[in-house]
Amino acid sequence: MLVTRGSGRLFDVETGCELAPEIAEIPWDRAATELAGYPDYMTKEIHEQPATLRRIAATSRHHVRQLAALIGQARDVFVIGCGTAGHAALAEQYLLARIAEHRVTFATASEFQYLQDFVTRGSLVVALSQSGETIDVIDAVRAARGRGASIAAVVNVEGSTLWRFADHAVPLMAGPERCVLSTKTFAAKLAILMLTAYELARQGDVGCACIINAADEIERLLAGDRRDLIRRIADEISTRDHLFVIGRGPSYPLALETALKVKEVSYVHAEGFAGGELKHGVIALIEPGTPCLVLAPRDETHDDILAGAMQVKARGAMLIGVSPEPHEAFDYHIAVADLGPATAIVNAVPGQVLGYYLALLRGHDPDKPRNLAKSVTVK
Ligand code: BG6
Numbered sequence: 001m002l003v004t005r006g007s008g009r010l011f012d013v014e015t016g017c018e019l020a021p022e023i024a025e026i027p028w029d030r031a032a033t034e035l036a037g038y039p040d041y042m043t044k045e046i047h048e049q050p051a052t053l054r055r056i057a058a059t060s061r062h063h064v065r066q067l068a069a070l071i072g073q074a075r076d077v078f079v080i081g082c083g084t085a086g087h088a089a090l091a092e093q094y095l096l097a098r099i100a101e102h103r104v105t106f107a108t109a110s111e112f113q114y115l116q117d118f119v120t121r122g123s124l125v126v127a128l129s130q131s132g133e134t135i136d137v138i139d140a141v142r143a144a145r146g147r148g149a150s151i152a153a154v155v156n157v158e159g160s161t162l163w164r165f166a167d168h169a170v171p172l173m174a175g176p177e178r179c180v181l182s183t184k185t186f187a188a189k190l191a192i193l194m195l196t197a198y199e200l201a202r203q204g205d206v207g208c209a210c211i212i213n214a215a216d217e218i219e220r221l222l223a224g225d226r227r228d229l230i231r232r233i234a235d236e237i238s239t240r241d242h243l244f245v246i247g248r249g250p251s252y253p254l255a256l257e258t259a260l261k262v263k264e265v266s267y268v269h270a271e272g273f274a275g276g277e278l279k280h281g282v283i284a285l286i287e288p289g290t291p292c293l294v295l296a297p298r299d300e301t302h303d304d305i306l307a308g309a310m311q312v313k314a315r316g317a318m319l320i321g322v323s324p325e326p327h328e329a330f331d332y333h334i335a336v337a338d339l340g341p342a343t344a345i346v347n348a349v350p351g352q353v354l355g356y357y358l359a360l361l362r363g364h365d366p367d368k369p370r371n372l373a374k375s376v377t378v379k
Contacts, residue, residue: 132160258351
């Protein structure tokens with residue numbers, strides 16, 4: 001491409017022939033990329049989650065209905081992504097099962113190339129990506145199409161490589177995400193995928209109401225004393241070397257996401273685990289005072305995850321409970337309303353805020369963590 005002041009000309013790299021570029025307008029305005037008075041983009045984008053969720057609930061039904069129809073018609077469905085997008089893809093496996101009793105298969109995008117044997121004509125691959133440029137996702141969908149699969153994509157950057165490659169693209173409508181860490185686009189992916197599950201179950205209105213409830217609860221969580229409580233927790237654990245996060249069912253992907261947020265922005269070694277895995281090795285790592293964050297929503301995982309929490313407590317762990325009700329075992333309790341499946345969207349926020357405060361306490365730039373890129377476009 002030949003770019004000059006005020007113009008750009010496109011050439012075919014093989015033939016040198018000039019091409020007529022396809023012009024697409026991205027519905028983002030310049031002001032949306034500014035800090036708008038926030039201290040950094042991570043804070044801004046965490047606080048943009050309620051508005052993002054409300055926008056999705058109000059304007060995504062058409063896209064979501066189409067995605068639900070594709071999922072319902074497909075011979076088999078694979079949901080893939082990297083990093084935070086991968087955690088949203090894993091969450092979708094639980095949400096579609098629980099809300100629509102529909103089976104999809106999760107795969108980390110970089111591993112999907114080793115599972116392509118299952119992909120055939122009639123398969124649908126749903127690729128999640130904020131940037132639409134992550135090379136592992138692009139490679140995965142190219143290989144899947146080569147085996148006859150249809151490609152659906154849930155993407156924030158409209159016009160990106162993945163957006164243009166997909167047979168069906170669903171916009172995240174989260175606006176520009178400048179912080180390297182995905183926060184509002186994680187919430188947006190969960191919302192789109194949850195709405196898709198409700199549409200598949202022919203309960204689209206219920207889905208929209210759930211998303212709006214989640215937006216309201218996040219707004220309350222960020223405005224009130226719970227955010228100060230999380231800051232105090234960060235203060236207490238900022239010098240610890242490890243943080244363990246446990247969750248079961250739909251809270252398992254949230255445990256992975258919480259740990260990723262903490263480690264990528266504060267460089268504290270944080271690991272997320274399925275609650276049932278504690279006794280298969282993790283518990284050997286628990287020492288007196290080891291901080292362990294427990295995601296304990298009021299759902300079918302509640303009693304078992306608390307039983308696991310008591311196991312680590314008995315070994316001296318410091319428990320941080322994220323749940324609707326307090327528990328005698330919790331050293332700290334971050335209260336989160338019981339919103340049914342939509343609790344998963346809210347449960348991501350404590351980890352975002354905890355990671356943020358840990359980064360500040362440890363003197364790191366929350367917007368530009370070391371060694372990380374906003375989009376990994378090379379292998
Ligand atoms: C990583 C980012 O590089 O890429 C993560 O640091 C992100 O925040 C991951 O989740 C995947 O990026 P994308 O654009 O495909 O969602």
